[in-house]
Amino acid sequence: MLSRRTFIKSALATNVALLATPSQALQHVLTGSEEIPLLVFADEHSLNSKHFISNVAERKSNIDLDIGQHFELLREFCKESPRGQVSGLTRDSDFFALEQIAKDFGFYTQYSATHHYSGNTLTHEVSSSKDSAELITSSLKNAKDQWPQWLANHMRVLPRGNSQLVTKKTQITLANTDQHDFLVSWSLSSNKHI
Amino acid sequence: MTKPLPQGITLGQLNAAVAEIEKVVGKDYVYLDDVKELRSYRDPYNTTDDADFAPSAAVAPQNVEQIQKILAIVNNYKIPVWTISTGKNFAYGGPAPRKPGYIVLDLKLMNKILEVNEKHGYAIVEPGVSYYDLYNYIQEKGLKLWIDCAAPAWGGIVGNTSEHGAGYTPYGDHLLMQCGMQVVLADGTIVETGMDTTANSKTGGLYKYGQGAAIDGLFTQSNFGVITRMGIWLMPEPPGYTPFMITLENEHDLETVTDLSLPLRVNQVIHNAPMTVDLLWESAMSVSRSQYYTGKGPMPDSHRKKMAKDLDLGIWNYYGAVYGPGPMMKNNMDVIRDTFGSIPGAKFHYDDTRKGDPGWDYRVKLMKGTPNMTEFSLLNWIGGGGHINFSPISAADGKSAMRQYEMIRKRSHEYGFDYIGEFLIGWRDQHHIFMLMFDRMSAEEKKRAHDLFAILVDDAAALGYGEYRTHLSFMDQIAGTFSWNDNALWDTHHALKDELDPNGILSPGKQGIWPKNLRGNS
Ligand SMILES: Cc1cc2nc3c(=O)[nH]c(=O)nc-3n(C[C@H](O)[C@H](O)[C@H](O)COP(=O)(O)OP(=O)(O)OC[C@H]3O[C@@H](n4cnc5c(N)ncnc54)[C@H](O)[C@@H]3O)c2cc1C
Numbered sequence: 142m143l144s145r146r147t148f149i150k151s152a153l154a155t156n157v158a159l160l161a162t163p164s165q166a167l168q169h170v171l172t173g174s175e176e177i178p179l180l181v182f183a184d185e186h187s188l189n190s191k192h193f194i195s196n197v198a199e200r201k202s203n204i205d206l207d208i209g210q211h212f213e214l215l216r217e218f219c220k221e222s223p224r225g226q227v228s229g230l231t232r233d234s235d236f237f238a239l240e241q242i243a244k245d246f247g248f249y250t251q252y253s254a255t256h257h258y259s260g261n262t263l264t265h266e267v268s269s270s271k272d273s274a275e276l277i278t279s280s281l282k283n284a285k286d287q288w289p290q291w292l293a294n295h296m297r298v299l300p301r302g303n304s305q306l307v308t309k310k311t312q313i314t315l316a317n318t319d320q321h322d323f324l325v326s327w328s329l330s331s332n333k334h335i
Numbered sequence: 336m337t338k339p340l341p342q343g344i345t346l347g348q349l350n351a352a353v354a355e356i357e358k359v360v361g362k363d364y365v366y367l368d369d370v371k372e373l374r375s376y377r378d379p380y381n382t383t384d385d386a387d388f389a390p391s392a393a394v395a396p397q398n399v400e401q402i403q404k405i406l407a408i409v410n411n412y413k414i415p416v417w418t419i420s421t422g423k424n425f426a427y428g429g430p431a432p433r434k435p436g437y438i439v440l441d442l443k444l445m446n447k448i449l450e451v452n453e454k455h456g457y458a459i460v461e462p463g464v465s466y467y468d469l470y471n472y473i474q475e476k477g478l479k480l481w482i483d484c485a486a487p488a489w490g491g492i493v494g495n496t497s498e499h500g501a502g503y504t505p506y507g508d509h510l511l512m513q514c515g516m517q518v519v520l521a522d523g524t525i526v527e528t529g530m531d532t533t534a535n536s537k538t539g540g541l542y543k544y545g546q547g548a549a550i551d552g553l554f555t556q557s558n559f560g561v562i563t564r565m566g567i568w569l570m571p572e573p574p575g576y577t578p579f580m581i582t583l584e585n586e587h588d589l590e591t592v593t594d595l596s597l598p599l600r601v602n603q604v605i606h607n608a609p610m611t612v613d614l615l616w617e618s619a620m621s622v623s624r625s626q627y628y629t630g631k632g633p634m635p636d637s638h639r640k641k642m643a644k645d646l647d648l649g650i651w652n653y654y655g656a657v658y659g660p661g662p663m664m665k666n667n668m669d670v671i672r673d674t675f676g677s678i679p680g681a682k683f684h685y686d687d688t689r690k691g692d693p694g695w696d697y698r699v700k701l702m703k704g705t706p707n708m709t710e711f712s713l714l715n716w717i718g719g720g721g722h723i724n725f726s727p728i729s730a731a732d733g734k735s736a737m738r739q740y741e742m743i744r745k746r747s748h749e750y751g752f753d754y755i756g757e758f759l760i761g762w763r764d765q766h767h768i769f770m771l772m773f774d775r776m777s778a779e780e781k782k783r784a785h786d787l788f789a790i791l792v793d794d795a796a797a798l799g800y801g802e803y804r805t806h807l808s809f810m811d812q813i814a815g816t817f818s819w820n821d822n823a824l825w826d827t828h829h830a831l832k833d834e835l836d837p838n839g840i841l842s843p844g845k846q847g848i849w850p851k852n853l854r855g856n857s
Pocket residue numbers: 418419420421422423424425426427429430442462484485486487489490491492493494495496497498499500501502554557560561562563710711713842845
């Protein structure tokens with residue numbers, strides 16, 4: 142079975158578009174990493190975020206305006222699952238706050254990306270490990286307006302580990318969108334347990 | 336990545352000191368990884384280069400003895416430490432140190448609530464105790480006490496009070512409510528202030544001043560010691576609470592509402608610090624800027640007016656509350672309604688009509704000390720929002736308020752930023768908070784925000800205004816504006832610094848107070 146890391150590397154080497162479709166290899170990876178406990182947050186006010194969370198099967202939490210109400214859940218999770226992963230598609234301010242809380246448990250950002258609608262343009266800016274940033278950026282682009290679903294399906298293959306982050310950006314034009322969302326997708330895990 | 340080092344210190348010296356510190360606290364409580372661990376001791380809202388405030392390491396001691404040992408080690412190597420308690424000082428520098436290479440002394444693990452006295456209404460806490468912690472403790476024990484918290488409740492009593500922070504109940508002036516502290520000096524001496532200096536003291540949480548000079552204030556917004564314990568007065572839960580909001584239609588209503596407020600505030604008709612909040616601050620709780628305006632520069636008036644109408648908000652929005660038995664609240668509310676009802680277009684709002692509105696809901700929580708984090712939503716006004724607060728003090732006087740507002744708005748528009756701000760009437764003054772919000776992903780915008788802030792400091796000083804607190808980047812500049820009589824005050828700070836911390840190891844540069852070896856370099 143492919144490990145998550147091997148998968149990212151091999152996908153990069155072969156076909157970047159691979160991740161945008163539910164390929165056979167991806168299924169392998171998903172099964173391969175299923176033991177990692179995952180907690181997922183989503184902003185309940187944004188349509189994209191709702192779309193995202195509806196595709197997530199794991200333990201999840203919808204965030205309203207007061208991010209403070211979710212601190213206890215996050216703390217419990219980090220305490221109970223030091224090898225776990227916390228991910229989300231949220232407002233920027235919510236990511237900011239959750240990231241600060243998680244750091245007390247040794248959980249740090251291994252991946253984050255902003256998703257910004259302006260006029261007909263959707264911009265994804267990905268900050269991730271060197272071997273995955275390009276791959277994720279292209280996959281988000283290929284997923285077009287289904288990018289929240291792509292993210293939901295790939296939460297478990299997002300990078301973990303202690304590597305320097307690099308930034309990649311892509312823009313796509315979408316027809317008939319009147320969205321103003323500025324969302325951030327992100328993933329935190331503990332580098333001590335990789 | 337090269338390790339940031341304090342001025343004059345080699346990597347070898349730093350490593351040697353860190354190895355000794357690890358022996359004191361254990362390796363798990365020393366953070367060295369620049370990429371992961373230390374990134375969380377940076378300030379994401381900084382307007383300059385990230386490296387300007389990058390620590391070399393962080394250490395989390397668990398008790399006073401460990402602090403004493405750490406201070407002995409860094410004294411030996413002359414390596415500066417930067418003390419934080421809960422470390423959430425965002426808008427003013429977050430957990431980051433004043434200069435690169437300092438070791439962050441993070442007191443988060445010293446988080447015991449040592450005493451809560453219901454009868455006399457006080458708590459004694461360690462530095463790592465957050466507002467949430469104290470609130471939860473009080474709830475669990477069913478005590479009839481309220482806390483008073485800063486808008487983001489993840490900060491804590493010691494850190495916030497150290498910064499002269501403010502909250503929204505009648506106990507909102509935190510330093511005024513502080514009673515007694517324990518401090519570790521740079522040489523490891525432990526000092527108690529106030530009544531706790533007497534043997535078997537029974538009154539440490541009751542009377543602030545003790546005997547002799549009251550020195551508690553010396554350890555706030557300064558670098559003369561490490562506060563390891565603090566007493567704070569807590570408000571007894573009142574029999575009733577009536578929050579209210581008044582929407583005001585015109586820009587110049589700020590003048591009238593401020594003038595009308597002062598007598599009500601100083602005579603305790605309004606019990607807490609009333610707030611006059613501008614339209615954008617209020618709107619940002621529920622909408623984003625791009626929903627109303629996608630152009631560059633400040634939002635035009637026509638768009639602002641449309642937003643005000645849609646959201647049923649004023650150009651200014653005034654919040655306050657009264658507390659106590661029903662008849663007393665009714666009496667006070669009658670006076671308040673009569674007073675502000677005289678402003679043309681003023682509209683009163685209460686829970687029955689406003690509940691469910693995000694701006695109202697979180698203010699109602701804050702004015703009764705219910706911890707929350709809702710105000711962070713403001714940062715979504717623009718995508719990737721970061722901010723630093725420009726916080727001048729004005730008189731609680733209409734003309735002064737207008738003068739400050741117009742000065743800041745004009746400058747912020749000139750630099751292409753929205754004015755987002757609020758006034759908070761303290762006991763005689765107003766804290767004016769201008770939330771200078773920028774896209775923290777944009778280097779150009781950060782630079783512009785930085786330049787604007789610097790010019791505002793000078794503009795305010797020219798009009799006779801100083802700031803109550805500031806971001807790391809502007810501490811020296813602002814210290815320079817408190818310069819009366821040939822810098823007599825800062826000379827006094829420096830004399831104390833040299834006496835209490837001759838090696839300059841405690842938070843050098845905090846609020847513009849530098850040890851001898853670093854003065855003139857800043
Ligand atoms: C959206 C937003 C809203 C805000 N609203 C408010 C508000 O309503 N009121 C308000 O006051 N602030 C507000 N702030 C600013 C800030 O977030 C709070 O003041 C916060 O409480 C400060 O962080 P802290 O309590 O964790 O203190 P810390 O970060 O732990 O400490 C702050 C500073 O105090 C000094 N210090 C800390 N501990 C010690 C010690 N043990 N010994 C000696 N010196 C010490 C250090 O210089 C340190 O940098 C707001 C910020 C944001 C982003």
